[in-house]
Amino acid sequence: QKEVEQDPGPLSVPEGAIVSLNCTYSNSAFQYFMWYRQYSRKGPELLMYTYSSGNKEDGRFTAQVDKSSKYISLFIRDSQPSDSATYLCARDDMRFGAGTRLTVKP
């Protein structure tokens, strides 16, 4: 079932750093890719979605899909301690990556 690979981390960065979170997938048939953020002891919340190839930007967050290399990325600029959470990538068939735990240190 798990066909979305994601480095589970953990990843620790200083406040203000640029964060890069990545996933790879094996089946090129999928069109939509999502990023979710999950705070400790909370349900995942939808952060962004991208369609096919290209970038999508929302404030400090940029989602990128490279279909040729089957690579999904989420970039966080000017990271804040409040960004500390687990970030999960997902395909449009509702399959999730393992999640990357991010800690942003003040």
Added chain:
Amino acid sequence: SAVISQKPSRDICQRGTSLTIQCQVDSQVTMMFWYRQQPGQSLTLIATANQGSEATYESGFVIDKFPISRPNLTFSTLTVSNMSPEDSSIYLCSVPKGPNQYTGELFFGEGSRLTVL
């Protein structure tokens, strides 16, 4: 966005017993999904629950172990039957962002944290 309420939020159960988890949505939705998130793991889809039909289970999950009810367009239950410690997990209810269409974007409840002793 949809507001999803799950009960119980957490429970501690004895081996061999069963627990029913409730999921209430503040709007009508065609599809509801149940996920499991084991400690330190990602989300695994258990089944899709459509109102008026039998739930569709993913590979590795069976109806006898995880019976699901979907009596109306705002409510669903998941029962974890004959529990063992391996069933200790967070169980999450989710609905599509578009209530009657499928784009892969999901809203989640807060989860029900189950510990089996």
